[in-house]
Amino acid sequence: MNKRILPFIAAVIALVSVFLVVQVRNSPATTVMDDDGDYGDGIFSIDTDRNINDEFRKVYGEGGDSFSRWLQSGRDPSVVPAVVAGIVRDGTFIFHSGVNADLDTPMGIASLTKTFTAVLTLRLAEEGVLSLDDPVRKYLPDVKIEREDLGSRKVTIRDLLAHLSGMPTAGDQYSAVSAGREIIQFPRQKNPAGLCYAYNNAGYVVAKAVLESATGKPYDGLLKKYIFNPLGMDATSAKGSNGTGGIVTTLRDLAKYTTMLINRGRYGGKSILSDTSFHEMLAPQVELPRTEVDYHYSLSWEVITVKGRVDSYYKAGRWYGESSAIQVFPARKIALVYLCNPPHHLTPAFMSWRQSLTGRLRNLVRASEGDPGLCTSWPSLSAEQIQWYTGTYENILTGKKIKIWIENETLLSSLSNPPGQLHAFTSNRLLMGQGNVLHNFVWQDSRVVGLALTSGYYRLVP
Known part of the structure; x- marks a missing residue:
């Protein structure tokens, strides 16, 4: 028999074995499967008294x-009091393990909450409630992020979700404005909107307020209606969530969300x-050069592409008392x-x-796929490609040059002394x-037109 076929047969055996140990909940929808092989909620009623890892061991x-x-x-x-982890395929766990926690132990997911905010926003856009390219001030007139002295266009909902608002990760000046029943704080914009990525929690706090203003409904209620309830995530709560963190769930529920992503x-x-919205969710939101591998x-989501196709996408969250990830x-x-x-x-x-x-x-x-090279590629630039970035860049406000x-x-920068x-x-x-x-x-x-730093935006000059 062709050796390349063996891993596939083994995987099929494993899935069948796992399926047989699953107990289906008493729900009329639990055995529903559509043409794409999606499973109903009951497929996650795994009998934790029996170790499904036996099936994983036999095959892998x-x-x-x-x-x-x-x-x-x-x-x-003292560093990690409790942890539970697993591998999900075709609507079920093919492996899971935990210490002081199991599939039904509730834990916070920290910044993984951002992915739920993004999915919810895309769904509301599908329904015509809003557009990703709507200005934030359409829904929150008092939340003015864009700065005229930077020549920034208006910050949009898309900018918030893609961390393209121009707000820094940590700012030196903050504004505080009222949005509904809450006070929103956000840092002073450092770069014009839409040009560059800078991870920013405040952007998702603002996004949550936008969703509530656009719908007139609370964020946690919207998540229940559009995500939690349809996925059967009955043990998941967003009470107290600020849009950037705060969701509490179990690994069993998180696996349902993960299956939807798969x-x-x-x-x-x-x-x-929709497939169109899903594609939009993973697509680059700024122009990028073509390279063999990119991120x-x-x-x-943090997306790794190989030859222009999505190889994997990942999001992790961490905060005091909580950490999570999906890849x-x-x-x-x-x-x-x-x-x-x-x-x-x-x-x-x-x-x-x-x-x-x-x-x-x-x-x-990798073991389950029989592919030791899976997820081992990372971006690199050739000697020819690093030449893209040579030149002199001038700060648009101060005139300082880099x-x-x-x-x-070796590519060097005059930002430091000696050059870095x-x-x-x-x-x-x-x-x-x-x-x-x-x-x-x-x-x-x-072509390259500028350089964004935490200190501000620099335009490429002749």
């Missing part, structure tokens, strides 16, 4: 056992997002998920452990030195 070897042993012994309880917006015969931030491999229809509760989410000990957790889960995905040049085949070496993080975002100072180069009409 001892990788699952090794992971479970590491989860027990490689965890400092199936491009569909679940159990229901459409949460971009879409509408809430979907769309071509394989498989995903990894986890929840844990670190008391302190920024310590080196937790960050190192979390990196190991994600790496080991990816190894389980020079980017090549010396001994730039290395590729993505096709248009380069990091400088040990401090990893981000240089965000702006492309328009297939």
Whole structure:
């Protein structure tokens, strides 16, 4: 028999084995499957008294056992008191393991909440309630993010979801305005809207207020109507969520959401997002150069592309007492998920452990797919490509100039003294030195036109 067929047969056997140990809930919709193979809610009624990992072990070897042993012994309880993780394929877990937590233990998901805000916004756009390209001030007249002195256009809903508002990750000046029953705080814009990515929590707080203003309904109620209830996420709550964090769920419920993602917006015969909206959710929101492998931030997701196609997309969240992640491999229809509760989410000990957790889960995905090369590509730039970024850039407000040049085949920046070496993080975002100072180069009409830094925007000059 062709050896290349064996992993496929093994995977089919595993799925059948897992399916047989699933107990279906008493619901008229639990056995519904549509033509794409989406499963109804009951497929997640896994009998946790029986270890479905036995089926995983039979097909994929001892990788699952090794992971479970590491989860027990490689965890400092003071750093991570509880954790539960799993691999989801075709509407069910093919593997899961936990310490002091199981599939039904509620935990906060921190910034993974942003993906729910994005899905909800796209759904409301489908229904004609709003448009992604509507200005924020259409719904929140007092929330003025754009600055005239920067020449910024009006900030849109799309800008908020894609972190393109021009607001910095952390600002030195903040505005506070009333929005409904809440006071919204947001940092002073540093770069013109729509040009460059800068991760910003305030943008999603504003987005939540936009959704409530556009619909006249509370954010948590909208999530229930459009996402939680259709997916059967009965153990999930968004009470108290600010749009950027705050959702509390279980791994069982999170797997339902993940299955919807795997199936491009569909679940159990229901459409949460259209295929057009789903494509929009993962697409680049700024112009990028063409490279073999790239990484971009879409509408809430971090997307890795290989030869122009989505290889995987990922989103993690971390805050005090909560951390989570989903990574979907769309071509394989498989995903990894986890929840844990670190008391302190920024310590080196937790960050190192979390990196190991994600790496080991990816190894389980590779084992199940029989592909050790899965998710091992990362963006790089050739000697010819780094020449794209050479030139002199001038701050549009202060006139300060920064020079980017090549010396001994190394791209250097005059932002630091001595000049710092730039290395590729993505096709248009380069990091400088040990401090990893981000240089965000702006492309328009297939050429570089500017450089966005935390200190402001620099225009490429002759």
